[in-house]
């Protein structure tokens with residue numbers, strides 16, 4: 001039994017239906033998010049039908065009088081024969097850790113079989129080694145400069161450019177996505193064009209540690225994602241008549257490397273175990289497709305968003321540098337049956353931005369002008385001459401989080417030029433590990449590539465590049481639990497003559513910060529704090545150092561220390577709102593409510609979509625007896641995040657206290673649906689029903705509350 005929201009309603013008060021709420025902190029129960037493993041963003045079938053009928057190309061009009069209609073009919077016929085598209089992205093897979101790419105220890109029979117039946121690309125370059133921006137590049141066929149999502153945090157894919165999903169939906173496809181991690185939350189914009197978008201539930205803050213998020217609930221295992229996807233496929237009534245695009249994203253190989261026991265036992269390296277497990281789960285999906293005669297006729301694409309570094313160049317994980325360890329990914333394309341494309345391996349380098357235009361080529365749909373990738377169909381058919389895919393732009397803005405320079409690169413033929421405060425040049429043929437920087441010794445080549453880089457960059461940079469939006473501290477905290485050190489601060493920009501520090505020089509600081517963040521995410525602030533205290537002494541002006549230290553002190557209940565670290569962070573970077581946000585929380589935890597108010601009000605005003613700011617404001621107003629203001633803040637919180645269970649509960653509670661029982665019933669029903677084990681929700685629902693005279697509805701709710709929590713059992717005469 002789980003009692004999520006602790007309320008205590010005495011028997012007499014029950015009879016009077018006078019609702020009373022318990023203490024605040026238990027409201028942040030870690031259990032809260034275990035209501036369901038995922039949330040699904042689906043539009044109703046009617047809605048999907050509406051937009052389908054509103055699509056530019058009529059789906060089923062027969063050829064009649066006009067030649068124009070005859071053309072439409074041809075298009076319609078072609079679309080009716082369109083193959084289903086199955087796009088698989090397995091996160092964080094280095095190409096050289098997959099069996100069909102020559103890795104002997106691998107246990108990847110599903111991918112190996114897919115490669116035998118399809119086409120394997122040997123050298124595939126991602127545009128950016130970060131999950132959200134890289135998936136935006138895959139889906140839009142554009143570089144990050146164009147889709148505008150430069151980092152995991154603070155960016156949302158806007159209404160343009162078109163994505164594979166929006167285009168295929170316009171052409172009559174059913175579209176569904178099943179993603180494995182919160183970093184691809186629908187609020188970040190990749191849900192555009194999908195009828196169904198299923199993603200793990202974002203968890204709430206823990207009871208004693210509002211800053212550290214539970215890893216488990218920000219991601220879900222591959223088998224869960226696959227089961228969700230197959231559940232969707234099983235319930236589609238019209239699979240034979242209407243083609244579908246399904247995107248399945250498996251997050252398992254991403255840090256932390258924690259494969260299920262069977263796969264941990266199978267392989268010495270847990271990262272390999274995670275890939276093996278994802279491969280196993282994918283095998284189940286392919287088994288289903290084969291069983292339902294959907295495998296052969298479908299276009300199946302498997303890729304990854306970025307690789308992973310294991311100490312090469314001093315980097316662990318991904319995102320900080322743009323060496324090949326984190327940029328080279330697998331890409332396997334299994335064409336639909338009857339395409340005439342023979343299985344083969346292709347050496348010509350290609351890019352993940354080429355995936356979307358390739359799908360469109362298969363479907364005979366002209367790619368939109370925004371797409372910078374090119375269709376690979378002629379390469380798939382064995383023609384290798386004149387492919388423009390060998391020139392690639394790559395970038396990472398992740399070092400900017402720390403106030404250091406972004407890194408950008410151009411790959412062209414055998415060379416790679418990295419534009420950094422200390423530039424780099426590598427001969428990828430002679431030195432694929434990128435260990436020998438030739439920038440000084442091959443100056444002519446370096447000059448040529450730098451010029452090419454600048455020309456390319458100018459051509460792919462829109463006149464008004466998208467800006468980073470207001471950032472949410474709770475999103476930053478959620479990402480920290482996935483291993484990213486992130487701030488809601490403004491993007492750092494160098495000044496003429498004073499470039500930002502080169503990330504290469506700042507690597508030791510970065511490593512300390514990421515280890516400490518990782519420890520904090522695992523609830524080990526006792527181990528993280530000595531590292532952070534030393535860092536604060538060595539680099540007192542480092543904002544992220546002070547902020548991370550403050551969060552750890554706060555999580556450990558050391559409010560004085562947290563407050564002084566937060567003050568230091570605010571002095572360093574007065575524009576960064578996450579320090580202000582945590583200052584508000586810190587003062588709240590110390591019951592200094594009046595002092596907490598201005599900080600939280602500032603955050604709520606600057607970041608109107610930060611649900612926690614409104615929640616804390618509601619809590620303060622409620623404690624101070626300002627019920628109307630409290631209700632308004634809780635309502636704002638619940639409207640931003642309808643899954644914010646405690647906020648929804650509080651809305652119901654305050655409405656009921658105000659005698660608005662019919663409205664309260666709606667809110668308590670939502671809570672009971674979100675969390676059927678919430679005894680208080682059932683109990684208050686019963687009380688509200690009683691007040692509206694609906695005894696028949698009240699009775700089963702009382703019974704449920706009583707079963708869940710014996711203290712909620714009414715005396716016999718009141719049942």
Ligand SMILES: [Zn+2]
Nearest residue numbers: 091092131305
């Ligand atoms: Zn990723």
